[in-house]
Amino acid sequence: MxxxxxxxxxxxxxxxxxxxxxxxxxxxxxxxxxxxxxxxxxxxxxxxxxxxxxxxxxxxxxxxxxxxxxxxxxxxxxxxxxxxxxxxxxxxxxxxxxxxxxMNKILELDEENLTLTVEPGVLLMDIGDFVKEYDLFYPPDPGEKSATIAGNINTNAGGMRAVKYGVTRDYVKGLELVLPTGEIVEVGGKVVKNSSGYNIKDLICGSEGTLAIVTKAILKLIPLPKESVSILAPFNNLSEAIGAVPNIVKSKTNPTSIEFMERDVILAAEEFLGKKFPDNTADAYLLLTFDGNSKEEVEEHYTSIANILLKEGALDILIADTDERKEAIWSARGAFLEAIKASTTEMDECDVCVPISKVAEFVNYTYKLQQEFDIRIKNFGHAGDGNLHVYILRDDKAEEEWNHKLSEVFRCMYDKSKELKGQVSGEHGIGYAKKQYLSGQLGEVSLDLLRRxxxxxxxxxxxxxxxxxx
Amino acid sequence: MxxxxxxxxxxxxxxxxxxxxxxxxxxxxxxxxxxxxxxxxxxxxxxxxxxxxxxxxxxxxxxxxxxxxxxxxxxxxxxxxxxxxxxxxxxxxxxxxxxxxxMNKILELDEENLTLTVEPGVLLMDIGDFVKEYDLFYPPDPGEKSATIAGNINTNAGGMRAVKYGVTRDYVKGLELVLPTGEIVEVGGKVVKNSSGYNIKDLICGSEGTLAIVTKAILKLIPLPKESVSILAPFNNLSEAIGAVPNIVKSKTNPTSIEFMERDVILAAEEFLGKKFPDNTADAYLLLTFDGNSKEEVEEHYTSIANILLKEGALDILIADTDERKEAIWSARGAFLEAIKASTTEMDECDVCVPISKVAEFVNYTYKLQQEFDIRIKNFGHAGDGNLHVYILRDDKAEEEWNHKLSEVFRCMYDKSKELKGQVSGEHGIGYAKKQYLSGQLGEVSLDLLRRxxxxxxxxxxxxxxxxxx
Structure with missing residues (x-):
């Protein structure tokens, strides 16, 4: 076609x-x-x-x-x-x-059905702030808080809390849409279950503004967890850190997020923010958060996780239970993208999602590519859900060399992701830039179905x- | 079209x-x-x-x-x-x-990524039994345990645990499909996040075998909760019982399920099973379950729920924490459909899903219809997610009267559901029998989109x- x-x-x-x-x-x-x-x-x-x-x-x-x-x-x-x-x-x-x-108005908070109805241009950060006042919580937490909610819906943005809470799609209950003909339709609603015809709502989520324009969204809220704690665990190397993740996921501790990070990304963030990270002595770190409704519940979970982490080779366990310590860690985590961007002339990114058991293998492969192509590659991302953010940095490379190497590195990475049964994009979408890789992943039959x-x-x-x- | x-x-x-x-x-x-x-x-x-x-x-x-x-x-x-x-x-x-x-083989349990790969004909009950041995849990829990997993996928079956855990779609990570051309494609996979092209997986879930044939499914598992408790709360009437639900959902107690039931359905189940229900003195009941990983966690939640229930008019709180008491309650709940069926000559059902704040209004409306049309109507269902199962009983009515009244009662119910911003089907689907009601709900523009x-x-x-x- x-x-x-x-x-x-x-x-x-x-x-x-x-x-x-x-x-x-x-x-x-x-x-x-x-x-x-x-x-x-x-x-x-x-x-x-x-x-x-x-x-x-x-x-x-x-x-x-x-x-x-x-x-x-x-x-x-x-x-x-x-x-x-x-x-x-x-x-x-x-x-x-x-x-x-x-179109950025919050239209209705329904405290009986726990929904928030918003216009498409409401910013993610405004949603969190608004519902917090009512002791409610909108869990999706993509890094970019100044995105609009319709942008989040159109990329099916994930974010850090996906491990426990799922992604944007899981919190969209209903949509008002303008179809490409200009006709207005509503899909879904304030219901919990729905088996009434094809699921247009979930098809629109992640469709990147190509199927319909979102003009209103009914979002699902949940009661706000009262307590949260972050744990930072340094490891000798990233393989060991990431290797611990499947055992964490299997444990009954229900972490909210499991992020991985490496020393040089942390150093870049420290420099970018002019603020110290609580520790920068180890090569690699896991950063976990736990939330819940009582100190005891959260404590029980992170204590058992601490034991698992130490058994898996963690060098130490740093607990951030005060706002100040949490801020020191999370402001650094929030600045990774900007910090890496500031450290080079130009960059491009790969946002593959692989099974969590394959994260270490993929990251190790990027090290290999770094050497093979003599190009700087920085990783951070969501170890708990297998979604990696890999940045390829131009530095002082000439236009032609950069274009050539970038394209080769991308090809290798997406091939590797396919080999590991991963997906081209975990949360940033395909848009224009990743079309060829989606096409390579899907093959003609599936691609043709999408086109139809x-x-x-x-x-x-x-x-x-x-x-x-x- | x-x-x-x-x-x-x-x-x-x-x-x-x-x-x-x-x-x-x-x-x-x-x-x-x-x-x-x-x-x-x-x-x-x-x-x-x-x-x-x-x-x-x-x-x-x-x-x-x-x-x-x-x-x-x-x-x-x-x-x-x-x-x-x-x-x-x-x-x-x-x-x-x-x-x-x-095609009923369990193909692979992946304990690192917490997935189970199955053929389409595996029965729901076999999945639960199989993963339990590994201390894992497949949460969707539709009443009919002898359904196949592909049947569950094709209706996006919900079940009782949807309040806490969501529906079948939320536990389908990947599918192998045979398209109507005979071509084989795979969608999704063992990944947690995916923003790589249109979301075919979630479109197939709930498509009732009309878009593709599911030939393999990768299911999401979670760690098995160690403890569970059921609570039975008698009320003076169903309105009071159901009226308590929004406050329960808003509380931070995270119930697994919230079912409502009426005395005459309980009596029918007692007769059908030849077994006593723990209590049959009240007009209406809420049945709640809580699960978690420690007795303390579960106890904390049900204690605070008990207080809410009593404040909302519950006449008593019966706690079922032994296997025997749980069995007495849940075997009755599991027999409702069969018991109602056995009490009449023929019946048909309506499986609307309305916002949880509207459940009481809908149920009261069915009482009105019962009188208006002089026809027996029985209700039970999922108060916690707004999904009602309403049965219209033929008893000794002649063919013509039955057909006429059934059709009128259905028309009234689906109109009411539409007025309450509900959906035609929560979990049973549209199939052949509910097409005209879906068509009435959606209108031509949306219906045409589904057809395309x-x-x-x-x-x-x-x-x-x-x-x-x-």
Missing amino acids: TVELDRYKAIDEEDIKYFINLLGEKRVFSGDDISEDLSHDELGGISKFPEVVVEVLNTEEVSRIVAYAYENNIPVVPRGAGTGLVGASVPVHGGIMINMCR IKLAFDPKNILNPGKVCQ | TVELDRYKAIDEEDIKYFINLLGEKRVFSGDDISEDLSHDELGGISKFPEVVVEVLNTEEVSRIVAYAYENNIPVVPRGAGTGLVGASVPVHGGIMINMCR IKLAFDPKNILNPGKVCQ
Whole structure:
């Protein structure tokens, strides 16, 4: 199956007039008025300006713009905070960018059904802060707190707490969607179980703005755990650290998160933040958190974990049970991406997810690649769920060498991931940048199925074209 | 969008020869050799014989049969244990029935990644028994333990433990599928996070054998909770009992299940089983379970729940912490469906799921219908997740009156569910019997989207046609 691209209508004066008529002048931007920020995402590897940017305030506006785009064969791309890493929100075929950021109201907290209904542009950090006041908790915890909730939904963002609590998809109960025709539908709702027709909700989660535009989301909340503790365990090397993880997962201690980190990433974070990490003497660390409703429950769990860790070769157990100590650890963890970015000229990332029993093998393989290609590679990530964040650094390499090596290193890594029965992306998505690797992983039959699903939603292929499977 | 049906090729001698050649004579059944059991499911409201039944032993056989059906325009329906309640496995257009029951091997237990890989015909009860030996737990717990795992996957079966642990979909990590073309694909895997292309796995869960045939499943396991306790709380009436549920869900006690039941259903179960329930003096009951890894943890939770229940009007708190007392309660709960069935001549069921804050309102509405239509209606179900099982009993009504009243009562119930923002089915699915109610709930735009998704998988519409959205 081939999809015809580049047969879209270019935006003209008529179109701009239509949008101004609909939204007023202040919410329509074209030409030089379009901010450079909107031409790329956080990692910036790919860039392209939209022909027009429209700022929307409600579902009806989204619907009318998309219906217009559908009728006139104009590509349309929804845009949130632009914190993506794979170019999913970059309008590679130009056209209309719908800036969703001003649809950022929290609409309803339902304390009986434990749901929060939000507009798509609400920021992740605002959700956590808001529900905390009601002694409630929205567990998904991706590193980038200034992402919008619809961005999180569209990448099915995971984050650190996935080990215990699952990923964004697990906390999306219902969605209001604008389909590529402009029609508005609702899927799911405030129900716990649902076996009523095909599961559109979970198909939209992770679809990177290519199947429908999320205009409202009903999120699941849970009671806020009262207590939490973090444990830092230094190890002689990363293999030993990661090797301990399957035994932790099998134990009945139910950790909230299990992160791994290496000394040089910690040193980079210390330098970047100008703050000391509690320990930087060991080569590798596991960082675990536990939460629960009583000090005793949490203590019981981390005590038994401490014993497991020591048996598995941990050199020490550092317990962070005060806000100050937790802050010292987690602010460093939160700064890893920025710290690595600041240490080089340019970088690209690989976000594979492998079975947790294969994490050590994959990380060791990246060491081998580092030597083989003479290129710096930095790892950190979620040992507890097998999702690695691997950064390949350009440093002072010339353009041609960088492009060549990056492409080779990526090829090796994704091949290795496939060999280990891993997946191309754990939480950052495919977008534009990872298409070839998804294609290599899936093969023609599956890829073709994805393309047919795309066309089932979007027969004219106007919604965020050129992404994921196209 | 309309779908052409009944333009299928009828099975002839050539086809039978092909199947015998492929499978041998002993695994191909036609004409009078086809068991009557295979012409209907558990509830039996709709029946139709397949033209041929083939018993398969492996994926390759499934693939070849489906490819043959695709090539020759023959409808094909996969069949497990036939414990469904909505006719999803009934071959309403005849054709080939693939009996999957002999593909029933447990293929691999992976103790490092906590997964169990199984063939589709493995029974739910066998999974629980198998993993228990390894101190592991497969949480989904639908009432019908003799269902196959692929049947559970295809209805996204929920069960009693959904309150704490979620539904079948949450425990399916990966699937091997035979597409309607006969091609074999794998989706998901032993990974915890996945954001690599559209989420086919979760679309298949709950698709009732209409999009692909499940030939292998990788299930998620968790460590087995060591302790569990059940609590039975009698109330003056069902409204008070169910009214307590939102406060329980909001408390930090994390119950595994919250069931509601009424005296006359309990009496029916007592009579059916010839065994006494621990108490039958109150009009209504909540039955809760708690599990955890220490007696103290479980005790702490049920003590604080007992206080909440008493404050909400519970007349007493009966604690079942011995195997004997638990058995007395749960064997009755497990017999409700059979006991109600035995108390009447014929019945049909409604399995709506409403927000938990609306359960009492819905149940009260069924009382009103009972009077209005002079027909017996029995309720029980999952108060903790809003999934009701409502049974409408024929008793001695004449055919015409029964059909008329049943249809009117259903219409009222599904309208009410829609008004309460509920869903047509919580866990039994749509199949054939509930199609008109799904259609009424979704409306044309959404229904059309489902139909296009169906055709994206199955362009010739040969796989289990006439179900869900068709």
